[in-house]
Amino acid sequence: MASQEILRGEPSRGSFINDPRVRSLFFQVLVVLLLVGSLYWIVNNVIDNLRRLHIASGFQFLGSRAGFDISDTPIAYTSDSTYGRALVVGLLNTIIVAVAGVITATIIGFVVGIGRLSQNWLIRKICTVYVEIFRNIPPLLVIFFWYSGVLAVLPPPRESIHLPFGSFLNQRGFYFPRTVWGEGNWLILVALVLAIAMAWFVAYRARQRQMVSGQRFPVFWTSVALIVGLPLLAFLLSGMPLTFDFPKQSTFNLTGGFQIKPEFLSLYMALSCYTAAFIAEIVRAGIKGVSKGQSEAAGALGLRSGPILRLVVIPQAMRIVIPPLTSQYLNLTKNSSLAIAIGYPDLTATAGTVLNQTGQAVEGVFIMMIAYLVLSLVTSFVMNIVNARMALVER
């Protein structure tokens, strides 16, 4: 039949202008043309400008002498080192402050977040005030507050504040005894590694045994005993090869010991305090996200409040908490670039100096972007592994 033929064939679409596929193709070609056109224009301009300013493009500058000093150097660096090494120092400083900040912010954040759900009215209010203050002021301001408001007005070295364990606090930072290891310290390190491996093995066997027989084993205390005890034993056996280099007060300065500079201290404190406020909110939302029936059911099974929190509520809350926690860690890493404002030599600050000295703007910004992207990707990767372990396993 004729009518059926028409139904079976391609439906009439009218003009091809109204065909979604044609339209989509047209728009995409347009976008590509626009993009290529503007890229061509930009690249042309850049080449033009660089030629005019007599800047050679390329990464050769990384091998030449830097000629500037860096105040905090985790690896050997002098002004005779190369630009490349300066950038590595900057990257290491960023990583150091980010890792230290992440650990502290997580601890403060969890304490404050749980505190906001406490039964205790006073604790709840204190935690709320903390969160509302730090969430609503810029991180840069917090950094300045620690730097110019708190640390800069400490007494000069001559009138240093004495703290326990032979440490000092003054304008130039925090000084504490440096540990000096003698002969035989490798034995302690070996013992520590061995202890961690044994603790892991004990935890593994204990879990297996509990799965089979239901009997529990005090894994935590055994691990603590192993990890503290074995190195201590090694320490005693190898004849206590440890002395302390105490900071000593001389007329104008402190000599010896280990110094943490105020730049690092204020950046680290500010990032920790600031990010902790956000982590606290995430933790609170996570715990509130676990339905009340879970803890009531656990109570009905006869668990006490400690085990309820540890075995039932927190593992479920962690599933809600980890994804936003990851983005807070990423934020903290990115915010560490504010170091430039107080002169802590992190990646952005050193790259900025390199960029100013060499005029290699394109390469400098490119290196910065790649470095931060890689840091972000690594953090996300690690946290995704953690998340996968925590995620709900559905059968």
Add this chain to the structure above:
Amino acid sequence: MQEHDMSWVRTEMALAQPAPAGERGLYAWVRKNLIATPSDTILTILGIVIVAWILPQAINWAFINAQWTGPDRSVCATVAQGGIQPDGWTGACWAFVNAKFGQFMFGTYPIEERWRPILVAILFVAVLVPMLIPRVPRKGLNAILLFLVLPVVAFFLLVGGVFGLQHVETARWGGLLVTLSLSFVGIAVSLPLGTVLAMGRRSKMPIVKMLCVIFIETVRGIPLITVLFFVSVMLPLFLPAGVSFDKFLRALIGVSLFAAAYMAEVVRGGLQAIPKGQYEGADSLGLGYWQKMGLIVLPQALKLVIPGIVNTFIGMFKDTSLVLIISMFDLLGVVKQNFADANWATPQTAKSGLVFAAFVFWLFCFGMSRYSMFTERRLDTSYRK
């Protein structure tokens, strides 16, 4: 069958009894909220110690010992530091804030021209307040005034150079003026741009989608400072020789692009939360893509993500403080710049200035977050709970 001879049905309700004595009054509240268990009591004592340690110090510093007025640093310095205060005195130096207030608000905007930013602020409040109050009618007209007319008027008023107004180059702008204008433009640009990016990311056209994903993920992966570096160092290189951008405009571009990437992710969350039936329903009514998005999907999606949008605004408002790194002076920048003023250099100056700046930032951010909570409750048309 069992018979009940005695049957009794209550015909009138028993009078409500007051709660037992142990359950009401101050003591019951204290027992329930402060000393419920031994560990609670320890926590309470700890809390009281913390409060008792911080609060008197803070009040003493900010109010009782504070110096409110004064001509120069001598009112905020101890005798040993060359001032008039007794040794060991610590207190806020509000005199510093007082003396520099004009600068904190307007930067180095010419003093005889400062009526212009003030006028813009008044106009802004006059247009913004009816916009924020739900009951005031004519929201459409109001939005046009706020987002189209006001920026143009504000631009001519602030920059000048026309109608006999003196030209004020943006290098002289500063303080809260810069903070607010950067954030306003950032908000006005990043919301539509972020929405377009989010729609692009969910587009069926692979090239458009890929470009949006690359832009969003790159910008989100790097710090704002790097973006600001990028616009302040690279933009001049991108343009033909001789063409140059105003530094303020560069900062605007940087902040807006940065916020747009974050906004795109927030809006995408909203778009994903709209059930497929809404899209299909719009299609079956014969709506085109833009009609479908503009009339059906976006109104629902944006409403869902109001908290996220406001959080992004708050984040951007705080982030405008970073422009001081490319040597522009927003509120924080001006405050910090004034620490170097030898006329006011005392140990208390920095702390007082920063506390003042923190208070201003806090006021704006806290206000925004409270307003978002209010809107969220008002727009909540769902049947949850």
